[in-house]
Amino acid sequence: MASERRQVPLLPPDSRVGIIAGSGSLPVNVAQSLALAGHHPFIVIIEGEADRLSDLQAHQHVVLPLEAAAVAFDRMRKEGVTHAVLAGGIRRRPQLRKLRPTLRLITALPKVAWELTLGDDGLLRAVMRHIESTGIKLVGAQEIVPDLLAREGVMTRAAPEKADRRDIDAALQAALAIGRLDIGQAAIAVGGRVVALEGVEGTDGLLERMVALRSHGRLAGKGGGVLAKCTKPGQDLRADLPGIGVQTIRDAKRAGLRGIAVEANRAFVLDYADTIAAADDYGLFVVGVDVHA
Template sequence: MIRGHDSKDLLTAGASLAPVALICGNGMLPLQVLNGLRAAGRQAFIVAIKGEAEEVLKRQAAVELGWGEIGRLFKVMAAAGCREVVLIGGISKRPDFTSVMGDLGTLRRLPRIIKALSGGDDSLLTKVIGLIEEEGFRVVGIKDVAPDLLAGPGSLGQVKPRAEDLKDMALALEAARRLGDLDIGQAAVALGGRVIAVEGAEGTDAMLARCAELRQNGRVRAKGRLGVLVKTVKPGQDLRVDLPAVGPMTIERAQAAGFAGIAVEAGGALIAEREATVAAADKAGLFLYGLDPQTAPESDA
């Protein structure tokens, strides 16, 4: 035993020196996390999910694996000396039972894998984390490896929410909470004192496109920019995976829907391409706001 250090300190120090396994789905958030790791002096062992990871990640990946190669995934992470794992990026479709019939290591774990594929999104992610940690790895979140990607509190750009926006923000937040209780989605829209849309399986972008159609066909009447999109983590959600995120495309779609702004949970939501996202919100005249879900939204104007 080394004097002056307990075993927990040594394990923590060892993990900080070992490469972090970055399991990458789609979108550009994995690249931002990778850059954050490198800026912090950490090594990354990149695993690209076949059919999901972007080309820029696949070019840098140590390995590209499909859903049927879970046994191989654990083997290559262990061989690389990884102790910590980050799951980041979107998944366009859930794997079906036939896609996990690849290698012997997968087949040996098949009963646990099939069990993990049942249930809602939260249940699935919790079970996937359990599968990984049963193999001796530790799943960590964005706050552990790239906290700068998370939204801070208050206005994130130059545009500030008005009094009516704060009321819509509070209403959409309450709707998003109730939605999260049912493990359905993470986002809701309120406009003029009523909820006009909630996120389902189609995702945020499709919900925003629906909101734009509602205004275009007159089902929702509003003069000027009005309405707030709120994205927040689900009650009791594991903050290591599936955090709500906004980026330049969210700003574009919110502008097309005629919204006044977007609010996300401070410390619990990701801002993809932060500089570009904030600049796009400012240019569009939309506010981008980090809210504390435990307190009523307040203007910081």
């Protein structure tokens, strides 16, 4: 059954997980899974980024601005955090002039200033190195909530047809291409042709743009199409895995798409049961694809 949960791997008995929480449902899903497994998470809620605040605040937490990340790591160590998870989206970059200094950060300031100029992947790798330099082990969210990873194959009642498969292949190849350039993780294809690529606006913005593109001369009167999302080639899988949720399904329906393809075992289907149910209600397909097959 699509709604069956997989077993959550057990952490060492004396471990405690800190969640650095950005936007979306992933931080909530991770926190809930940890609590159910008997681990009580400590959550660093990134001010102005994290949403679903009431769900996050049900656990021990602190609210800090993005520029206080270094302070957050010190606070996590004081709370006995042994493992950390980066979960959820961050829409902006920290501003150097607003960084809250710690002794560790002051000594690394020239390097930090340079890292802020890197692309998204480069900056993430720098953040992950800094976390582990504090003695906290970084783990991927998928290690905590493997039940939310996309299964390979069709997860919905509706299934892609032959024309949809052409759109899936085209959109995935485009998503891989922009991933190599560290631009985004998603693309849309209609009629076997790529029509839109994800940029800094994220998947929500991409789908909103697709709504407007429906009236474009080359697309006017054409229905269908597929959104595809996959990891960037060479991406560190401990952070920023692609994901879809209920809102993605709603936006895809509004954009006139027939379905969504995600990378199997490397993309999240957040709030899994609700997301698949929403797709079924709208008659959309959701399929997990082995991108490297």
